Amino acid sequence: MRTLTLLLGCLATCVGIPVLAGGQSQLGDPRQAIEQAFWKDLYGAGGTSLYCGQSFAAPGSTFTASPIYSSRQLKSALRCVTHRQCSIMNPRYPYIAADLHNHYPALTRVELARRNAQFAELAADVPSKFADIGCDLKASFQLVEPRDGAKGNIARAIFYMHVEYDLPIVGLVPMYKAWHRMDPPDAEEKARNDRIAALQGTRNRFIDDPALVDQLIAD
Template identity: 70%
Template sequence: MRAVIIALGCLATTFSLPTLASGQNQIADAKAATRIFWNQLYSQGGTSLYCGQTFAGESGQLKVSPIYSSKQLKSALRCITNRQCSIMTPTYPYMTADLHNLYPALSRVELARRNAQFGELDASVPSKFEDIGCDMKTSFQLVEPRDEAKGNIARAIFYMHIEYGLPIVGQLQMYKSWHQMDPPDAEERARNDRIESLQGTRNRYIDDPALAEQLTGN
């Protein structure tokens, strides 16, 4: 009897985990999120995350870059196709469409970023994109962005972790250091306000940076 109770308790824990997540529930389609991203969130232009280059609006030289990448998301959820992921995890479409996880990036840079993990590289590693004035290092499926982007990246990852129960991919202490080194600025806070108006959720780590100290891992 005791074994049955323990087993049931384990099952309850397993199946209750997704209910801890909240996230956004307004945008359920990545394509819709892309339209909203360019037509509303960045309708007045902005600055690319990894290179800090200003832009006036949507163009073929820009991509929507998910910080918690599609590959990492599917790995965390243990699914392969979008359809399978949606069946296994009903919140999956909302995760892929969450604007807090999406930033503008130069298309060329996004190609290097999308299948790589964030990390810190030796100072001797040169930037792969010096020819376009972009300070982002890449090496062996690792990328280290410019310092001015590191806090934004950390807070997006913290958000996806706490809102959807996703594991933190990479070193938590590194992300905490990035978060402290590059605190939220006026542009990031304004973006947080705009996203709230579009999908109804805020990134708590932008509103209250001290909350990151409570994160203990996966």
């Protein structure tokens, strides 16, 4: 039986990759980026929710944009509390918060349970929190383990945020690397990368070249 690989709390592990990065600089209003670029441009024709793999034909109130590197983690990393304070203290904050590579569609009900939790691998006997809707997302003590088909997407989004914005990786780097290898980029993720590049001018390099993950070295 598998055991928890993460302890409660925020375990931040910084890694480095010898590639210069600068983040996106085209979407500077997080709310507008979600309302327009995310829902209307990126997912206007529908898509699939990340954590439950449920298809939707059009945006609706049952779905929300879920930041993989959460708002709480971002503020903690930048040492600010409110959106206004973060924007004053760090002019890059609005662009970081608006970055489409960090957002995926999620059922609103699921996101409410996930938003303040940390990604982890949980014991095999931990039940799915949303089995009633056929969603394979485990949750225990502010830790969540997503379905296998979402793990690689999550890892690559976290690696992207680390490299582009010099944010600490919250969690265990070896676990994210394992998720990345187990669930490599598929056609849907690659197409999404292309569409985001057209909308905000940056690509997720770990989708384009999965081997770059091997250059991430834990301190």
